[in-house]
Amino acid sequence: MIMREATPEERRRFYLEEWNKREVPDFILHTISMREFGFDLDGKGPNNRYNQFLTVDQLGDFLRIRAPYSAYASVALYERPSAREGWLKAELALDIDAKDLPLKSCGCPPGSVCERCLDEARQVAKQFAEVLASDLGLRKINFIYSGRGFHIRVNDESVMTLEGNERAQLVDYVTGGVIPSDFTMALGYSKVFRERLERTFSSLRMEDLLEVRGMKRSLAQRLIQEKERAMEMIRKGKLDELSGLEGMGPKTFRNLLEFLTKLNSGFTDGKVTIDTKRILRLPSSLHSGVSMKCMVVQDIDRFKLEEAVPKFLREAAG
C-alpha cells in the first residue's frame, strides 16, 4: 500500500472530481451550522479556524476553491461557531492513532503507519467501542477512519454535555488506565481492566519489560517465555499468582502493574477526549499527508483500507 503526500494538484482534483457531500456523516450534516470548521490550507498546520458554514453546499464550495491540505470540524456545537462562543454540547471522541500506539508488532518507524499497525488500531477501537456500548450503554457510536488510525465519535445525548474531567474518567474506564481496587470482579471495571492488561501484556517484548523498575532479566525472560500462562493469570484475575512468581516480589509486581496501566492509557490520546472544543478531521475530506480519504466506517470488521484510497492515487499506481 502506498502512503505518500498528495500534491496541490492532486488535492484540487480530489475536491473537484471526487469529494461528495453525501460522505459527510449525518451527525455533522444535521448540525453543520453549529460547528466550527478549521483548515490547514498549505500543510503548515490547521491555523485557519473560526469558519462557519450554513449549508453543506457552502462547505463544498470552500473545499473546491481552496483545496485544503486538511479539513476539520469541531466536536462541539456552538451558538456562535465563528467566534467559538456559546458552547452547547460536544461529541465524545476517542482518537486511536496507529502511529502513536505504545506497542506495535510491525516495527514501522515512529510517525509512520502500515497496514499491520492500522489493523491493531482498528482492534483497539473496536474494543473501546464495545465497552462504551455494553458497560456504559451508549448508542450512536460512529467509527471514522482518519487516515493514520481511527476515531470513535459518540453522539449519544447522555455524554454530550459531560465536562472535561468527566470525560477523563471515561477514558480511564475504557482504556484500563487506572488500577482497580479489586481485580477479581466478574463484571464492570475490574473485567475491563483485566482485558486491557491482557492485551497490553500480549504485545510486550523483552526490552519493554526491562524498562520496569526492579525487573531482573531472568524474570523478564521467564514472563516472555511463559506469556500464555501469565496472560491466563491476568484473564482470571489471579494476579496474586503473578506477583508470587519467583524473583518478582510485591514491589516489582506493583511497578509492573503501574507500567502496564500506563501503557494501557497510551492506546488513545486522552487529550483529544478531554478537549470539548477540539476540531477533528472531517470525514469525506482528504488526509493529504498520506493521500487517504478520511471516512465513515460502516462495518469496522469489514473495512478495507483500499476503500479510502482516492482516485488520483489509484490511477497513479496503475
Ligand SMILES: [Zn+2]
Ligand atoms: Zn506499522
